[in-house]
Amino acid sequence: MSDTTKDRVIAIIAEQAVLEPGDVSLNQTLEDLGIDSLGLVESIFAIEEGFDITVPFNANDPSDSDFDISSVAAIVKAVESLVAEQHA
Amino acid sequence: MRRVVITGQGTINALGTNVPDTLEAMREGRCGIGELEFQDVERLSIRIGGQIKGYEPEAQFNRQQIALYDRFTQFTLVAAREAISQAGLTFSGDLATRSGVVLGTSGGGMNTLDENYRSVYEDGKNRVHPFVVPKLMNNAAASHVSMEWNLKGPSFTVATACASSNHAMGQAMNMIRTGMSDVMITGGSEAMLCFGGIKAWEGLRVMSRDACRPFSANRNGMVQGEGAAVFVFEEYEHARARGAEILAEVVGFAMTSDASDIVMPSKQGAARAIQGAMKNARLNPEDVCYINAHGTGTAANDKTECAAVADAFGHHANDLMISSTKSMHGHLIGGTGAVELLACIMALREGVIAPTISYEEPDPECALDVVPNVARDVKVDAVLSNAFAFGGLNAVLALRKTA
Numbered sequence: 001m002s003d004t005t006k007d008r009v010i011a012i013i014a015e016q017a018v019l020e021p022g023d024v025s026l027n028q029t030l031e032d033l034g035i036d037s038l039g040l041v042e043s044i045f046a047i048e049e050g051f052d053i054t055v056p057f058n059a060n061d062p063s064d065s066d067f068d069i070s071s072v073a074a075i076v077k078a079v080e081s082l083v084a085e086q087h088a
Numbered sequence: 089m090r091r092v093v094i095t096g097q098g099t100i101n102a103l104g105t106n107v108p109d110t111l112e113a114m115r116e117g118r119c120g121i122g123e124l125e126f127q128d129v130e131r132l133s134i135r136i137g138g139q140i141k142g143y144e145p146e147a148q149f150n151r152q153q154i155a156l157y158d159r160f161t162q163f164t165l166v167a168a169r170e171a172i173s174q175a176g177l178t179f180s181g182d183l184a185t186r187s188g189v190v191l192g193t194s195g196g197g198m199n200t201l202d203e204n205y206r207s208v209y210e211d212g213k214n215r216v217h218p219f220v221v222p223k224l225m226n227n228a229a230a231s232h233v234s235m236e237w238n239l240k241g242p243s244f245t246v247a248t249a250c251a252s253s254n255h256a257m258g259q260a261m262n263m264i265r266t267g268m269s270d271v272m273i274t275g276g277s278e279a280m281l282c283f284g285g286i287k288a289w290e291g292l293r294v295m296s297r298d299a300c301r302p303f304s305a306n307r308n309g310m311v312q313g314e315g316a317a318v319f320v321f322e323e324y325e326h327a328r329a330r331g332a333e334i335l336a337e338v339v340g341f342a343m344t345s346d347a348s349d350i351v352m353p354s355k356q357g358a359a360r361a362i363q364g365a366m367k368n369a370r371l372n373p374e375d376v377c378y379i380n381a382h383g384t385g386t387a388a389n390d391k392t393e394c395a396a397v398a399d400a401f402g403h404h405a406n407d408l409m410i411s412s413t414k415s416m417h418g419h420l421i422g423g424t425g426a427v428e429l430l431a432c433i434m435a436l437r438e439g440v441i442a443p444t445i446s447y448e449e450p451d452p453e454c455a456l457d458v459v460p461n462v463a464r465d466v467k468v469d470a471v472l473s474n475a476f477a478f479g480g481l482n483a484v485l486a487l488r489k490t491a
Contacts, residue, residue, distance in 0.1 A: 037352065059309075061308055
């Protein structure tokens, strides 16, 4: 399950970054990947749709949101916990 | 060059159903933002807005009119009635052909769209009311104003998202200046507070769930409002000859395009519009005492706007006042510049600067005098009104006391 979540999140981010999933690594930031603010809200939308979850995120203050977007690994971890929480 | 003055103003918005009530609310720093009430609101994550509560179409219009008027058209007509009545104009003969109407709106008949999509998609109905198209079209309000008051000159609608009203009023000013018309009914209207309207905005994740706090360090997004404001712009000599009361003079206008991003604002584009409006008005930066800010309460707008003002005004930026009345009436999108012009006229006529309410924490990136929380008594001679739209389209108006 964990690997699958990771792979699916990476696939979503890779699509936004116009990269192959293999070119996205866990320690990269969205900025490293060239994803801007619109790309970010689109990625979050794709994550919500893909995992059938609601992601708490306000573009006005990303750091204040419970959803950590500081790196690809952080996003994967946040999605895993939201899936666990909301599908429990 | 022909001069342009304002001889009538009207409004309906979350702060009041006319100009005196609205200005009183602005003087008192009252908040018109509250819980939204409409069908399916429980399916929204954003549930606050500057909604006009207790509005009854039946008290304003007959049944045939209501069948033809979307909410944004109704608001326009209510505001136009007040403005034209104050101006004391009757449009007939040559004056009718020398007068027109140019209004701003972004969504047009959004409630009509929402209701009818719900009817055909959700309720599965296969028939809609025959007036859906004439109700929802963006120019419906302008056309009904022209019909109601017999305005036969240049008339159209401007849709540039959050700058629609300012663009419309800028056109109205230029049309009178250049001799295309003598009187223009202008301003704007918006009625986007319905399920589909808010659901679309939710998607962008720029809306606040609790309050609109422009320039405050803890601001967390914009809050929508609804309503209209309408003005009578009139050629100066025409107004003087008939002894009309002049509320203010519209002395300048400029518009620019960022040509950069569909949602993120640009400091350069905003600063060029501000400088352009001052140049067009032949105002020096030191002449401007007050700016009604675009001030949406989003992280991006407010800091960019403050940086643009600092660039455009240099050291004088620290001496002027800049407030966002969106904190009280919400963001009326295509109608917002029109409602905000009321605050500009109040500043010039009454020497009262409307505050930025819900202001809680200073933000070093918005280090200007934002007139926090409480209105201020200051005599001012010249003011600007900013509007910066999604799509990077900027429109700034300059007003001054009539000499």
